[in-house]
Amino acid sequence: MTTRTMARRLRPTRRAWGLLVVGLMSVLIAYLIGRQMLLLVGLFLIGLPLLALALRAVFRPKIELERTVFPRTIAVGDRLRVVEELQNRAFISLEPVSYFDLTPGARRSAVGGVLPSIAGRWHPNANKRRRRIAFSLDSLLRGVHDVGPLYLDNVDALGLTRRVIEIGEPVTVQVWPRLHPLDELELPAIRSGGDVETGIALAGDSDDVLTREYRHGDPMRRIHWRATARSGELRVRQEEHHAEVSSIVILDTAPTPEAPARVEDATLFDIMDAAGDDSQAPIDHALEQAVSIAASLVAHLHARGYETELLHTHEWETEREGSASFRTAAEDPIEPVMHHFMSVQPADAASGAEPLLDEIQSRAARIGKAPVFVVHRAMDAEHTAQLSRLGAQATPGVLILVAEGPISLPLQPFLDEGWEVLLVHARARNPWASMTRYPGERTAAKRRASATTVRTASHTARGDLR
Template sequence: MRDGLAGLTLRGRAFLAAGVTAICCAVLLGQSTLTRIGVLVVALPLVSAFVIGRRRYALAVTRSVHPRLVAAGQPARIDLELTNAGRPSAGAILVEDQVPYALGTRPRFVLQGIARQWQRRVSYQVRSDVRGRFEIGPLTIRIADPFGLIELRRMVPGVAPLVVTPRTVVLPRIPVMGGWSGSGEHRPQAFAAGSAEDVSVREYRRGDELRRVHWRSSARVGDLMVRREEQPWEARATVLLDNRLRAHRGQGLGSSFEFAVVAAASLVLHLDQHGYAVRLVLADGSGADETSTAVLERLALVTTRQTAVIDVGWTGDQTRGGLVVAVLGGLEQRDSIALRQIRHDAGTALAMVLDVEQWAGRAAQGQPGPSPSVAGLGWRTVTLGPRDRLDSAWRDLGRASGRAAAAAGVASTRGGR
């Protein structure tokens, strides 16, 4: 009874107030008929509270999400397996699953004829245009009487995660050079002269282990030489995402940062599908070798950071001779040092530079072009605005790579002559 009275609705409270008022007026005026009416009005919510309060449900829910990882704009299916281990009841209950606002409206189901060991399976779809990680649940049960006087809400614990990854764009295949590297060594080059022993050693680099120093070659050359570690070659690529807050403009889904996240996700999928071992690196230097699925899940949660400059602590043997594709926001002159270091270690360096002033609502002065701080450091660049297509920009980078490869071939031919 106490639980039922705690669930009185506005209508139920109005009935109680009207009934008590009618009884008081009947006593003062000596109207016995009005007394009976007042008692009836008061009794109706009290009886409803007694009946609803006696209902006991032991509902349990098992929630599953298919798929657990979904791209923004794509639907996901939520399956609910409901079971009742409590007493049977002929009443109807309203079931509502709690979902975040970004996933749409809350689904509701009316369940009737709940018996002991009762089971029911229901499904619904959710969809989000916003990337992120969302918790679905818990389940809310609403029990009400036919007159709308009593309404009880009970929570069924249990949640399930749904990860919404960024949208991706299918990119065309382009000729990319310098993507092949070994795990710890760059691709060996042929020597014009020298013994086989010379081919198996290289110059010492900072960070090399001393046990790999080849003392005989070091004494002959006059500099420290270390033995190469012959390992299987694999295609390695690094996608650099500039997530500095100061480098982007705009708000929400229409910001330059969200455009950059979509570009990075598209690049990760494209390079992974073409045999590259891809890793994602942020402007603060954080990154790791992960699968493409793990990288997309990481991109679903990435945010801007108060980082001043691009950290280059991640460069080294893993990027030396390999492919680096950077998605950059607004650049400053002091970023040239980091970009020069990255270009020095990479075999091929491609950059998508966002004209962030267009996202701020300010049109660029003159014809847009590659940022001098990037193109002047040996990067192959393309500039994008909010209305530009990623696939077209990637194709333009491919043409630049092809011209660079042709120029390198002509130079090597002339050198051979």
Template sequence: MPRPTLRGVIFALAGTAIIALAYVVERPELLAVGVVAAAAPIVALVVVASGRPRVRVHRHLDPVVATVGEPVSVTVTVAGRARAAEWVERVPMRPGFAGPGRLPDVRRTRPARLTYRYWPAERGLVSVGPLLIEERDPFALAVRVTDTAAEATQLVVPEVLPLAAGPVPEPSTEAGPRSSRSRERADDDVVTREYRDGDALRRVHWRVTARHGELMVRQDEPQAGPHSRLIVDTDLAGYADIERRGLRPGPPSGPSFEWAVRMAASSAAHLVERGYAVDLRTSTPQAPQPPLADAPGISAALAPVLGELALLRSVAADGTPPPLEAHPSVPLIAIASAPQPSTIDWMLAQRAPGTVAVLLLVAPHGAADAPEVLALADEFTRAGWQVARVDPNVPVDAAWRRLIDGQPAPAEATAILRGATP
């Protein structure tokens, strides 16, 4: 609905006052001025209401799968019919919009294109749009905001930093680890089809979807290599600095939990690069059908893990985590903050004797040397784990380096992973 601007309201009030003054001082010439001033906003409302935009909006996002904090280029194509106007688009970053900018005249034979960049502030499935078109009369006395309603959904994954070699050794199997070339070839050998009701969201192939302009799903699964296990404590009670009162948009989260997610993403990429297939395990149930982070630069083996981590949430535990079988040849990387006793037992039980297992404990700011954190680190160390205590302000690659500079992996664990007999 059209509405008067502040300038239009001032015109209407001033016109009414001038009309009243004209009668008080008996000056007919002021009456004409007052009528014009009071009528101008009404005429502006009629002008703005006479040309409602009728447009179709299409967006192209580059990259298709975004990373927190890295720029995304958005090209918006507006087709149909609309007069020159201002535009504003809602985007998932602070302050929450892109623009305003100038939208030229749009005709059926002459669509308009808008280009801007935004920086995703949070991971997850986010909406880009809708595009808001703000039409004003030539004197800016009235405005009408048209919501085009069209949105694009984008997957935003956590930041991934390269980690130095160690402490997890190179895998070795009869077939040998997959090479980078074989993983790249697996990304290309994907058969896709149109999305159907009931298809799992994790099977959406984002790169092909962007090319076709409609949801496409993959029909095959990436090949797996030697297995590794990535453990993340997602119990809400295990993070003291979680924001519980809804002061931020989205599910509860906090510095320690977001650090744990970034560490998990970097660890997963490190394991995949070394030839492992990553089995992500959490202490609380998560989304049953997470999406695939399928995009250029992300290997087929890493795509499902990044998709799960993009939607990872800290939720209250409902009982003890389900037991998992320990495997001697499967290395473990665990990330936690202040795990509960049941979670500690669950994590410890996943390490088989002689297996490489590392733990990164992210304590709330300034609490890395607290007695309870030291006691927890000592408990895992005595159980054969390599442990590093870090602050959430420490970059994940620096925390990994701190882990490498600690005690080396047990010799028998390295022998088992290399296929030798301990």
């Protein structure tokens, strides 16, 4: 695709200003001492940069760009490839130029280099009229980023004028959080069939479950016999499927204790003159690791057939303002929630927002018995301890602590409720390689005992139905 070309302001270089100053001084001295030759030299030195500016203003470069970016949607750590074809449509050649392509969200804010001269449109060799730029990026951060536009730093052959040419429109790239395999967590398999009644009974909702009238084609196992006896007509569970396959992932979006310093935007010439600076804006490693783990949990549970309920502990500015949850049905695609993960940020510390614990507990109570995963990174101990109460309905309950060092969070409330508690390092490329279990055997034993209880109750429920 050919894009528009926009020329930046043409300006003289330091060399041109130096020639102008020397020329003016030569003319002044020539009048003072009466030397005509010195006068001619002064006029030449003044006229040369002015002539260069005039010619460059008339003969503007006309460069067309065809950019290919693949793929447009990647995960953190994946490789992005960029290929750009440039063609000179002007009648005159373009001098050798340095270039830089803006790459916000990557380790470098720009990728640069030097292009040989690009011949004009009358040149018989088509290869001389074209140039190619190709590079790859594997350091893009989570979020939505632009690749481009491309800038050419164009200086004339005498070094008297300089112009920055902007070519092409930026291409948007979506970067999902990194997804990790979860074999180490021993996640539960999806429940099915007779386990439905087990999920409802264990949730304590067997008498209060919502029902509707029986419709032709409804399976007999969905009939709620107590509601049928009370109403005198067949009634079936309305939210049975929801209770059967639900799972809860709670992501800690509390304000970051020490927010990364804001980096001021650099000008075009600052970026161009940076000489390969590899610096980047500070990264909240705990947040990125927590989002990555939460996204991995949601993707894994969704692949196993679970309906996933993603809950945030704090409100933050999003398109879905006012909602602390993001639900993905088992039959829905996973892409919308991954787009949601791309924009997750911690709450603003200045806003003084309180955690949405009441809303979380209300949502969890409506779901009933389900796997519950809490990914903690910055929430204080008092509010975190309140989440341990979800352990009564968590089958299993897993608390994942993301930190860069030792933690001071009291874990006993979670251990008493039968949670499995894991600690992972915030900077680990593979979080499970750095995983520590607390206290390990006891928690795993309680989880296995809980799973045995569920299976036993399932068989009992199926026997009662028969």
